Amino acid sequence: MRVAVDAMGGDKAPHEIIKGSILAAQQLRDDDIILVGDENTLSRELNTYGAIPKNITIHHASQIVQMDDPATYSIRQKINSSITQSIELVAHGEACAVVSAGHTGATxxxxxxxxxxxxxxxxxxxxxxxxxxxxxxxxxDIGANIACKPLHLFQYGVMAAVYYRCIFGIENPKVGLLNIGEEDAKGNDLVKDTFTLLSNSNLNFVGNVEGREIFDNKANIVVCEGFVGNIILKFAEGLSMSLLSTIKTEALKSFWTKLGLWLCKPAFEPLKAKMDFAEYGGAPLLGVNGICIICHGRSDSKAIQNAIKVALKLSKYKVNEHIVSEFEKINTLTAHVV
Known part of the structure; x- marks a missing residue:
């Protein structure tokens, strides 16, 4: 299998993107990685590593989508960008997946x-x-769409359940709907109508989930529109970083607290790793006819390496095929909903 990597996308591109791709290529010798971006720039960067794995190649793309470029402008005016060229490799069957830490909207x-x-x-x-x-x-969703209808949210639940089953091995994952309260009558019209769709489906729907319950394992999957989901994700990321930083600052104030921190290090290291977004690689864009992994803009080599592994895992387990199959099983409830 071949994975197209947007080597020019992200705050740490191309250095960390290439480094992560090399690490992945060294582990995945039966799979190929295509670095997409300016050929001269990528070649110079690759040469700094000496011997390059034979399963890494370069696909030239002359343009870069900047983070402040409007999404529609970037896909219309920058058709030779590393993002677009990476995706077109998948569209033309030359790669099974694309990985990008660049402009999310453009991707x-x-x-x-x-x-x-x-x-x-x-x-x-x-x-x-x-x-x-x-x-x-x-x-x-965590940012693909900010103006959703009930059917869109319902379909998010279906796709996420398939993904969770294939990737995390939970046969019948619990699906919840993000709301301001547990009661059925709470929320706006979007949430109420979505609640009805989810309740009448064959999903393992556990009802409304409040923000504080996301981390309590009430649901394996929480459905929401992209505007809300993006805020939750960034808030959670900022809170975890702030907590770890505060603990470290307070612990360094005296000898005894330093000693306590050192003694607790075996407990903190796994916690730190668990809260590190790089451990999860990237987030799949579910619902497109191809595999697309969207990475954090600050992704380092570890995140890129893991994102490539996630992309190959989605391809291996045929997640998209399972999603299509699941939609074919859905009853006519959604067929007449707009």
Whole structure:
């Protein structure tokens, strides 16, 4: 299998992107990695590593989508960008997946335009894993769409359940709907109508989930619109970083607290790793007819390496095929909903 990597996307591109790709290539000798970006720039960077794995190649792309470029402008005016060229490799069957830490809006727009959506899917959604006390909670959507209809949220639940089953091995994952309270009558019209759709489905729907319950394992999957999901994700990330930093600052104030921190290090190291987004690689854009992994803009080599592994895992377990199959099983409830 071949994975196209947007080597020019991200705050630490191309150095960390290439480094992560080399690490992945060294582990995945039966798979190929295509670095997409300016050939001269990528060649110079690769040469600093000496011997390059034979399963790494370069695909030239002359343009770069900047983080402040409007998404629609980038896909219309920068057709030779590393993002678009990476996605087109998947669209043309030259790669099975794309990995990008670049402009999220441009990646979603280009994927939707060039890959199209899977049969039955109205809108794709980004699914991100948040660590909980007993595992992982998948939040969908975290930014692909901010103006959703009930059917879109319902389909997010269906796609996320398939993904969770294939990747995390939970046969019948619990699906919850993010709301301001547990009661059925709470929330706006979007949430109330989505609640009805989820309740009447064959999903393992556990009802409304409040923000504080995301980390309590009430649900394996929490469904919400992209505007809300993106805020939750960034708030959780900022809170975890702030807590770790505060603990370290307070612990360094005296000899005894330093000693306590040192003694607790075996407990803190696994916690730190669990809260590190790099451990999870990236978030899949579910619903497009191809595999697209969207990484954090600050992704380092470890995150890119893991994102490539996630991309190959989605391909190996045929997640998209399972999503299409699941939609074919859905009853006619959604067929007449707009």
């Amino acid at each position: 979603v727009a280009a994927s939707t335009l060039h890959l199209r959506t899977l049969k039955g899917v109205r809108r794709p959604g980004i699914a991100a894993a948040l660590p909980t006390r007993q595992g992982v909670c998948l939040i969908i």
